Amino acid sequence: MQKSLLFKGANRALLLATIAFGANFSVWILFAVLALELQTTLSLSALELGMLFASPMLTGALLRIPAGFLADKYNPKMLFVLQMLTVVPSLLLLPSAHSLADHMLLGLWIGVSGTSFTFGIRYITDWFERSQQGTAMGIFGAGNAGAALTLAAVPSIVEHLGWATIGPIYATGLLLTAFVFLWLAPTRPAQANKVSYTATPLTLKQIVSTLQIWRFSLYYYFVFGSFLALILWLPQYYVNAYGLSAKQAMAFTLFFAATSSMVRALGGWFADRYGGRSVNWTVFWTCLVCLFFLSYPPTSMTIHGVHSDVLLTIEVNVWVFTALIFVIGIAQGFGRASVYKIINDYYPQQMGSVGGFVAAMGALGGCTLPLAFGLVVDGVGIYSACFMLLYGVLAICMIAMFFAHKSDRFQQRLSQAQSHNFLDSE
Template sequence: MPQPAATSLKQATLPGANLALLLATLAFAACFSVWTLYAVMGIALQQQLGLSATQYGILLAAPILSGAILRLPLGILADRYSARLLWLYQMLAVLPALLLLPTVQSFTGYLLLGLWFGISGVSFTFGVRYVSQWFASSRQGRALGLFGVGNAGVAITFVLVPLLIDYAGWQWVGPVYAGGLLVISLLFALLAPKEPLQSTQARPKGLSLRQLCADARIWRFSLYYYFVFGSFLALLLWLPQYYMQAYAMDARQAMAFTLFFVATSSMMRALGGWFSDRYGGRAVNWSVFWVCIVCLFFLSYPPTTLIIHGLEKDVQLEIGINVWWFTLLIFIIGVAQGFGRASVYKVIHDYYPHHMGSAGGFVAAIGALGGCTLPIVFGLAQDALGIVTGCFMILYGVLALCMITMFFANQAAQYQQKLAAARSDNFLLDEDQPV
């Protein structure tokens, strides 16, 4: 399996790198805004169609599911063919689904259409492969972190969709988004520089699905990304409803608070890339997990009324988190997740510099599945338990698994380092060395 290979990478950033990064980030932001369209539409659709919490979670998950599943096979293709061209074809393929959106009336119809325009979620895999080819290894964290700021494209949805509904009506959401994506596609086709020659000629053979599945390290990175990205996706889809249920907000207030979480988390990804270049991706990951698990501990505790029976009277204690403390904790988690999304891909590039399409696509697919599966699990937990904080209990368990996995992986790595050092000092003999 691949080992860290920074010494084999080009040490200079190529001409045209900044233009490629700029256009890739704009295209990713546009595609991400389409991918998360149901984050805003979902609340109105839930009321219009009379959906349960579980059905609501399934509706939110539909676009995320198709985008997640396709990241792996298309990521493998991006290692073998032009990621730039594949990305352009993907954007054009989404346009008919957006144009058909005003014609849908049923729950099944929205699910099918969501699966169609959900292929816009593959843009991240294409973008990682495209951007990583332009920059030296010492700048990969910052470059991929800046590219990841395209997550803020969901802010376009949180701002634009309510305005369109107020001034034009639901029927214009799909066509306006189709027009915007078409403009971005044309700009990308005309201005985005073609990939470097060394990336399109004599490419290293991409990793096969069997090789990816057999690599335990890839699965560990995928689990980490399942939390830092998958739960970010799940929260941006789920938080509007949570604010409305837990704090009796109207839809606009809930969207505004969620937008704050999304925007700050997305912007922090660039800073997380810089920290990863400077201090190492693994160290940033471990710090992120500790910050998040402390916050999730408090968020998981449901509002509770405790009655203490005294000698003369009962004492009633109210335990709960008000909206401002809740927003602060969510803000901290969002910032930490922004750092974590950048650091995971910095580590992936350290180990798989020539396979960012296949290796990065595999990790991105598993991470995006978190945005698909977690809202459904949130809905099931809420319907079954009747506890509004059940979503944070689920996230706490996922993060605990991540931390246990990382702890034992680090222990094993340290053991191997000590073993190698001992052998280099002739303290231990290699197995094939004659006695």
């Protein structure tokens, strides 16, 4: 009877939390679209544009760590609502920003919306059994589709109402979302509160000193950090590398963001059924193959034949490029779900603190990778150098995962041998 009470209202909680997270995510990446206008009106350099991109990502990443500890200690539903109300004034102030400094300061404030993932993930994990956690977190993570909402809606808003209306419109939407969530989202039963809040807490020092958590953070840095970075980077990549119009580039980026977000729920189901580690390993291999081809720059070679020279040209055209990016996006969606399934397997009662730390490290990719992309492209002198960098990051992830799996198997065999008195445990 107690168990049925504990999970009553779980589907409603998951639905409303996912909608709220989607609304917050659409706010968090708002500068990805606004920057197109600001780059012209403020005459921004490439570095200044990167700094503008990074401002909301930075606070959204760093604040996830304290947000996780708060979510473990206090009611995550109320924290979720307070977080949304905190962001609303920054959106209302957007029309009054005129300089780069003004927009960066507001960007840091808007970045508070990035903590919504930490509060939401902590809220929903109390509603589902362990065998359902991957699916539940995957469905919640589909709120990343809020990025697609911004990519699709903002150009239309600008065309019909002007740039100055974006902030107030988004503020109104987020305020309504906060009140709907407060009114309709179920409050966790007393049993859930008791189970959650009596769990052994982890301090920040313990988390930072745990190599396993850093390894999970590295995985999430790739599957989530590179997802954010590509949303910011792809529009200008399509324009510069393939000569597409801004409208066409935004459409391709919208396709990438939407599909990668929506498959996260399916990725959670796969992680529940086949295990988070197995899904992660498949994701990494899939991305590694795609990044190998994306890293290859347009190349022309002259082959000296018997009778004449043969000119050979190798190039990834825009359609092949889009197909490979699509596959990477799908894999990243699966990977984001599987990483949190793994975290829940090891730290089911510390999803706020541990999950918040991992989410923070992953979100840092959203502000560090675009800057790194710019530096490596300028240094190497070819557009595809950004994918070479991602290839290297992924290779490090796979090496770390391989040795971690090898170590875990050794410890399992050692424990089994000790339990059968094959080895002396002293």
